[in-house]
Amino acid sequence: MSETQHPPRDWPRARAARQALLDAALPEAAFEGWNEAVLKRAAGMAGLTEGEVELYCPGGVLDLLETWSRNGDAGARTLIEAEPRPNRIRDKVARAVMIRLDQYAGQEEAAARARARLLLPDGLERGTRLLWATSDTIWRAIGDTSTDGNFYSKRAILSGVYASTLAIWLDETDPDKPKTRDFLDRRIENVMQFEKAKAQWRKATANLPSLSGLAARLRYGPGRQV
Structure with a gap:
């Protein structure tokens, strides 16, 4: 062949x-x-x-958009890994997201139209997959080695943060992107507060009976008494 x-x-x-x-x-x-x-x-x-x-x-132009996105991922990863890393995880993520967005610098209009194209029905699956790949690239570039459920939750959360920040980045004309940076910082702070609240809830309820077990007992009774 x-x-x-x-x-x-x-x-x-x-x-x-x-x-x-x-x-x-x-x-x-x-x-x-x-x-x-x-x-x-x-x-x-x-x-x-x-x-x-x-x-x-x-796949027509969708294949070109995938090539562009993966080029951006590769370029960003090289830059992220080459820079000194901040100490705090939120600072690592924020810096990495801005580096990835900057891969589109000077091509904002083409990037905005690419985003719109991937939101069409035939582009949604591709767009979702590329968004996940970008989030995965960012996490790996800043040294994430998780393999448990956190692997998926981190990438799912960052996908939402990145997608919403991209929309702000594309609309901002200032090349320094101050509004984008402020928006990104707020989004990451919201995520950190949510994660903190989850951790506190898990700690506070660690010794409580299982809710599913209680529900079963209410439905079926206490069971055999010894």
Whole structure:
């Protein structure tokens, strides 16, 4: 089986083709959005045939958005890991989120249109998966090694924080993004307070009878008496 007939999507040739398409599409998408017309023009600029586009990007522009998102994740992870890490976890997360958002600096309009495209019905699953991947990248980059239930809760919570902060970041024209930083700090503080309240509740109720057990006894009676 030759590469010309069935090249895997992760082969260098396929990755290079998607990157060329993405580079050509970005300026166009900033004005016209991420659509098939933009993909077709990008193919012409990248010197790719219609068949090559179908081969390397069977998902159309959604494949380009995935390439862009994963490029941003990789670039952010390199920068996050290279910087001195703050001591507090909230500061680590806040700094890492801002570094990831800054991967879109100068391309805010294209990023805003990408966000809108991924909110369409056929893009929701892809968008959700990419959001999770970004959150996972951030946690790993700041040294998270959790493998229990915290692994999933951390990424789910950060996905919500990142998605809401991205919306503010895209709307803010100041390149220093002070409103975004303030918003992010408040969101993280809310999460930290929630986690603190949960920990206090677990501690306070650690010695109480199981609620499910009590409910069962109320329904079925105390059971056999010895």
